[in-house]
Amino acid sequence: MENSENFISNGKYNYRYLRLEALVNAMIPRTPDLAQLYGTNMYYGALDFLTAEYLTMVLNYIKANILETMNWEERLSSSLIRFTMLGYYSEWFGYGTTRLNNPNQRILEFYPLSWEQVDYPGPAFSYISYEKEYNQINKEILNEF
């Protein structure tokens, strides 16, 4: 499937792309107020992390799946919100220059800044040090009830 179809070939600024940019911007805007409160990384939003490109790519998949007769616009309205969040908060932006490649050909070049915004450290090998047993909790925490 040609992921870049529709915004590379037609140019970035076609109407549909602008609409998707408006949507992702409304969902996850730039937030200068939060930047003042919590630091500059909180400024950035979906426009900065190119979430509209992600949506375009996902839409191309969905369109290819949905046969002519199906009303795909309708089917998509709510999926778009879910996909906006998945695109923004998942690793996708970190594929960097390979982000629009076929999914088999992407390479994670860096951790996305959205992970910093939520303080997610990325995949880890083990969190075994957090382990407790229910009985232990029962003793330590719950015995007061």
Place this chain on the structure above:
Amino acid sequence: MDADVVIIGAGGGGAVAANELGQKGIKVLVLEAGPWYGNKKWPDPNADHGAVSSSSYEDLSIEILKKNFTDLEDDMNNFEYGKFRWGPANREKPSWPRIQGDRGFSWQNSGVGGSTLHYFANSPRAFPEAVDNVWPISYQELIPYYEKVEAALPVASAPSTPKEDIFYYGAAKAGWELLDSKDVRTPGYRPQPNAILRPNLNGEGTESVNPNLQPVGCTLRGHCVNGCHIGPTVEGVAKRSTLVSYIPRALRTGNVEIRPNAFVIQVLTDADNEGLHAAGVLYRDTWTGEIVEVRAKVVVMSAGGVESPRLWLNSDLPFNEWVGKGLINHWFDCVSGIFDEEVLLDAIGIGEIKPFVGQNAAARFDYPGLGVAETFGFSPGLYSSLLYGTSYKGNSIYNRVTETEPWDVEGLVTGEQLKVFMKDYKRTLSILIFTDDQVNPNNYVTIDPVIKDENGSIPVIKYIPNKIDQEKRNELAYISSDILRKAGAKIVIRSNWPPDIFIHIACTMRMGYVTDTNCEAFQVKRLFIADNSVLFNGLGGPNPTLTTQALAVRTSEKISELYFS
């Protein structure tokens, strides 16, 4: 004859049947629509066709599995092109279409292991009251099969991490009892009975532990949903999807062959003095489009709650008004709490919950008559999209929460508010609700009269809960909010998911209506069903897979007795 038994689908139910039949010396051919991860014959299963089939345990490769499963949620779980999607192995091709309610999605995947590849491995039994005097077989009759599967997977009590600690704290404070039986008859909370190998690093391990250690057992790293690959061998992987539990065991019998990339498009029948009976199948190679005929003495449908009825209908098998009808999905909801650091420190001695730490859903609350609530957490993409991006109540800014409602926010959360809430991701605890929804013939899977894809007429899924379902679900949302409040949450958010989110998909080919109590179709002899679709009801709310697997063991015994003794 190409095999004694052909099994359609290598997921939660089909893999169990393959092993059980193989153990009895019966020759089994499993046809699976999706790819096979962690097998030397398919080193790059999403890019190349690879071999046709594998029947050797020696083909399994943990190195390849570790390469295939990347822990990254867009790569693994993207509904359209992720490795775990309902679609062909080749990710250059689109996913397979289904028609369903606008706001939802059906979260199933193709591949050896089926939807257990991404499942949380929670393996509770049905509530006895939902089975006894309701099902055509008794709870007592299920118990030995439960025990067998619980020992085989195996099922154990989940360890705890901060997200479970704080849940137990809230549940105890709210006055609920700790449950200590697998057979749940009264409400209460308990560590999750799950099919995840117990951690054995004895606390020595840290985030920076040497990955060459290859521990046996869970490391609590939180990637159950993205595909677990922790273990020294495929068979030793911590989360016991059927890919790593029943499939390796089946291969070791020497009697089981599995063909991935094989989408069954028709069940073939013959009619003789025995009446109408299954005789084989036609499948389509998902890479080449080639159609292949396979003949067998018995056919087992294990294609899942949507595809089994679809296949029946596409095969023009005899009319039965219950085929596809009675769909349950436990009408899920999600309620979450955001905590202050000091409150958490006070309660559990650590200031963060870290939804990405620990098994994805390791503590639960059961309430026979209402349903289930269980904790869940994972990495931030899926997490945000399920907590804040999934609702049928519209945007939360337009929803006024009334004084009697125990949550502060209801509906979609977007804009600056989303970023503020997600900033507290590490101090958020989420609870998933499964409603004890009722079987209703108006909820169904059928095929579209017009639209076809390369595998035949496509499925249409319709599910509208009734008032009683709604009331039960509301009550569970109140109880969950109360647990969060008692635990000290400062903000409680109810997502209020749409009814058409399909995660537990069951009861579309029910025992007693489509099949007899052996799970053999009334109208087509030698055609058996071993997946969620054959369940009589929603079990009262508990996660369905263990019961499907217990039944698959029982059905395999019946097949052997009836046709191979």
